[in-house]
Amino acid sequence: MDYLIILNDTPYGTERSYNGLRLANSLAKDPETRVSVFLMGDAASCAVAGQTTPNGYYNIERMLKIVSSKGGRIGVCGSCMDARGVRADALVQGAQRSSMADLTSWTKEADKVVVF
Numbered sequence: 287m288d289y290l291i292i293l294n295d296t297p298y299g300t301e302r303s304y305n306g307l308r309l310a311n312s313l314a315k316d317p318e319t320r321v322s323v324f325l326m327g328d329a330a331s332c333a334v335a336g337q338t339t340p341n342g343y344y345n346i347e348r349m350l351k352i353v354s355s356k357g358g359r360i361g362v363c364g365s366c367m368d369a370r371g372v373r374a375d376a377l378v379q380g381a382q383r384s385s386m387a388d389l390t391s392w393t394k395e396a397d398k399v400v401v402f
Contacts, residue, residue, distance in 0.1 A: 288320045289313050290396035292389075293329035297346040298339075303332050306402035307349040314356035322392050323353055324384065326363040330372055333362045333381040347378050354380025361388050 291310045295302035307323070314321045325332050337347040350360055361384030362377060374383045393399055 287318070287398070288322070288396045290322045290324065290392050290399045292324045292326065292399065292401045293332060294327040295402065296328045297332040297334075297337070302402045303329055303346060304344050304349070306400070307332075307346065307353065309400065310358065311349060311352050311356075314353055314358050321353060321356070321358040322361070322396070323350070323358060324361045324363070324389050324392060325381075326366050326389070328366075328370075330362050330366040330370055333360065333377045334372060335376060335378040350378050351380060354378075359392070361392070363389070 291306050293303045293306045297303050310321050310323050313319050332346045333350060335347060337345055339345045354360055360381040362381055364383045364385050367383060377383070
């Protein structure tokens, strides 16, 4: 089963991206499940490497690395990156600059699409 999870919210301040990544990581535990995460809008900043959070607080960068380590794809909207000054070389390992064409393709491939 292929899942596409689309995140639209900031990494911190609300828990929407956090909850979306919780679902992504839970789904990715099944070796027969493929998970793709697409970050757009303010969620583009979720993929910035070097996040430091207090002990005991969730860390979006680490959560994205888990998705990637389980074979998940992470796409970041290029237009959204540009609007927020996020450079491709600043992205967390496993994330890639993507486009609306990529999102369209991933949506067509997915059995289920979940939007946060």
